[in-house]
Amino acid sequence: MSSVSEGRIPDSPVRSVTRGPVRAALRADDGTWIEAVYDPCTPDDGAGGPAGDPGTVIVVAHGFTGSADRPAVRRAVRVFSRYAAVVTFSFRGHGRSGGLSTVGDREVLDLAAAVDWARSLGHRRVVTAGFSMGGSVVLRHGALYPARADAVVSVSAPARWYYRGTAPMRRLHWMVTRPAGRLVGRYGFRTRVHHRAWDPVPLSPVGAAARIAPAPLLIVHGDRDPYFPLDHPRMLAAAAGDAAELWLERGMGHAENAADETLLTRIAGWAVRA
Known part of the structure; x- marks a missing residue:
């Protein structure tokens, strides 16, 4: 992993980071360039939560068709950075970012580059927090890169691949697998999807969840998620066993767009305590 700064990237101590966000281009192990943003901890004791822990960094992995600058992701940053x-x-x-989406497969390399960058900034603890597709990626990262993350948060993630049991997932599969769908993804959602099918099929999220321990794992899922019903988080929690804590959120929909400030605050509090 290497980085090219668009701002000042410190070599070691976190305290040397300036107050504003720092942007960088990271190179994943397969050579794909990934845009990244670092926001320092800005504790707000008036927020009603614990004082900030500048030694911890939360690495956020967005959902399919998202990006680092999407409003829902930036909302999570504002809450987490307290x-x-x-x-x-x-x-x-x-x-x-460069490259083409493989919808959760080689994305684990992108997360690994972001985690390595976070470590290089001097943080003693790294917590990965992923939403939907990003939720499956943080699970696979935790299984394939043991000890890289000190704790893992997976929000609105699938338990198994190729799920088509809901209308939104059938539409997503059309967008990923059909030429016309990939055009819609590129021009309608600004998401460039690779045309090749997985070969080999990556480790499933439920298979990955079983390998997270001893790192703590938080699984969060809404009871009104239109993409993945509640059997998905329950399967993940069962596979993880004692390493997992399961939050089933009443009235919540799907992923970062449905995560309100109250839930994000609870997740951040768990992340610094885990």
Whole structure:
């Protein structure tokens, strides 16, 4: 992993980071360039939560068709940065990042680059927090890169691949697998999707969840999620066993767009305590 700064990137101590966000281009292990943003911890004791922990950094992995600069992601940054520093990035094929989306497969390399960058900034603890597709990626990262993340938060993630049991997932599969759908993704959602099918099929989220321990795992899912019903988070929690804590959120929809400030505050508090 290497980085090219659009601002000042410190070599070691976190305290040397300036107050504003720092942007960088990170190179994943397969050579794909990934845009990333670092926001320092800005504790707000008046927020009603614990004092911020500048030694912890939360690395946020967005959902499919998202990016580091989407409003829902920036809302998460604003809340999380009261408790810890935050690194956000755009998965390949999204935002200003290079490459093409593989919808959760090689994206694990993008997250690994972001986690390594967060470590290089001097943080003693790294917590990964992913939403939807990003939720599946943080699970696979935790399984494939042991000890890189000190704790993992997976929000609105699927438990298994190729799920088509809801109308939104059937539409997503059309967008990913059909030429016309990929055009809609590129021009309608600014998401560039690779035309090749997975070969081999990556480790499933439920298979990954079983390998997270001993790192603490938080699984969050809404009971009104239109994409993945509640059997998905329950399968993930069962696979993870004692390592997992499961929050089933009443009235919540899907992923970062449905995560309000109250929920994000609770997640941030868990992240600094885990």
